[in-house]
Amino acid sequence: MPAWHHALTQAEAAWLVKKLLQGIDDTPFRIPFRSKGTPVSKRYKDSQFRGSGDLGIVVERAKGSVLIIETTTHTRLAEIQRLGDLSHASVVYSRDQRYAYLFGRDGGLTKLDMLRGKIVKRIVQAGNSIGGAISQDGRLVAVSNYVPGGVKVFDAATLELLADIPAESSNNQRSKVIGLVDAPGQRFVFSLFDAGEIWVADMHAPRAPKIHKFKNIGRQPYDALISPDGRYYIAGLFGEDGLAR
Template identity: 75%
Template sequence: MIKLLPLLALLFSFNAIAELRATGDLGIVIEREDGNALIINTTEHKRLAKIEKLGDLSHASVVFSRDQRYAYVFGRDGGLTKIDMLKDAIDKRIIQAGNSIGGAISQDGKLIAVSNYTPGGIKVFSSDTLELVADIPSDYGEGLRSKVVGLVDAPGQRFVFSLFDAGEIWMADFKNPKAPAIKKFPNIGKQPYDALMSPDGHYYIAGLFGEPGLALLDLWNLDAGVKHILSDYGKDDEKLPVYKMPHLEGWAVAGDYVFAPAIGQHKVLVIDKNTWELHDTISVAGQPVFVMARPDARQVWVNFAFPDNNQVQIIDVKDLSISKTLSPGKAVLHMEFTPRGEQVWVAVRDDNQLVVYDTETLQEITRLPANKPNGIFFSSRAHKIGL
């Protein structure tokens, strides 16, 4: 029996080594109807685990710790869940508000901020323990509190977010977490509904639902305040019903251009990043929801609101034209590129599938089962600004 102990120890050691897992090619897929999250491997196209009982994930988003081990899931019901992607388990879960719309992780990875509709404002937590660090209510006017949208991280240990009801942009500086400094930019336009941070952290752009145009904040020149851009675009056009609000964190910045969805129209706007004027418009198959650039910026992929949400179109950035229309299945909700862009994963909700495409050949590679998949989030996001 004694002689067997070294052999058993060796076998145990071998099994432990065989179960080791790297984090760079992991990802999270949200199964919205069941309130579950799948842990997937993007290189091997595998489902590794299912994490259950995460609450209302109808508008879920995810950020990652800088070591890519932990995923933080923001649920619509105010739930904040920290998932250990190496142990395939929930590390900690709290209910921090009544109605939440997303979140961000700080530049140093130590703080998690959550934007809330109810009660209105942002709450900031320790990424390690999920203990509350700061509560910033979005108060304005007399006894009023705004829904908060468009929360992103920014360089300098800051968070930037928009107040939907107040028509304001706020910046919270967390260099001193115990006493965050708040800078407010009022009168930025009616009903900012979402926002984009440029990949270099230079510009914060809020889309406006209540009036034409966009609100642009230059983080390198805060004293200049907020600039209105594209104020004249579409103001005289027929107002069409909006079936699904575009998601501005899915906007594409490619080279000298910003590619943005036109609200309620079958167009993608091409904005010159040097002048912030409209350069061109591209007619597409439906109302755009996500407009996302391949990491090398050569392609922009677009999906659409109902009733055209069975399609995906690819824009060739070189000549600003549609190069291909794909039909992945019923209700394409989200897309995510692998870190260097050789593949893209597509969530097809009503077919209960994840579809993987080769972005060079535009050929389908494989399909994986998922129950009503919604958002797809890869761990490479850990090292990107504004996601």
């Protein structure tokens, strides 16, 4: 039997065996396949059968909602409401571009299914957040938090908490975290605003991240970016004129 024999009913399997024994000619034929008892057409009943690379999100900050749009014909497909404080919201996308991860200012992390126009899961993981990132393999989602200061890392599929990285400086005070980006080698890089430090989190073991700390990099590192080749992380300094690289 073929590798997909489990998708056939007993009657369909018997029909196929009979057909093979009779011999296959050039006449086209079709087997009414079913996947685990569910007709193929039903599997797409609740979603748009389209490629996801044309979809995008517009954040409606004042309304606490987002619009899902497709960009070829500039069409509004859906509106998703009740997403909390989106006054400083940002979004990252899954590798297949079907799911969007929305980071709210109120600590909300929401996974959105853009094909179905619905919330997959929403959690409030902190009191005050300022953006996030998704790992290059698409398996981890990280959030940078002001309150309590630190980074939390979640499973991208389930939003299960995998790691909580408190941003504690040498005096045991928590620092606001900002400028979080993903970097090659399954790493996240972020800045500690109050401590004047930049940290690199190696997430090869998601539940036990390894942290490399760069101290005394300047006063109050703020917004940051990473170079296209992933080699340089550059943070603007809010507390003085200059950049840290």
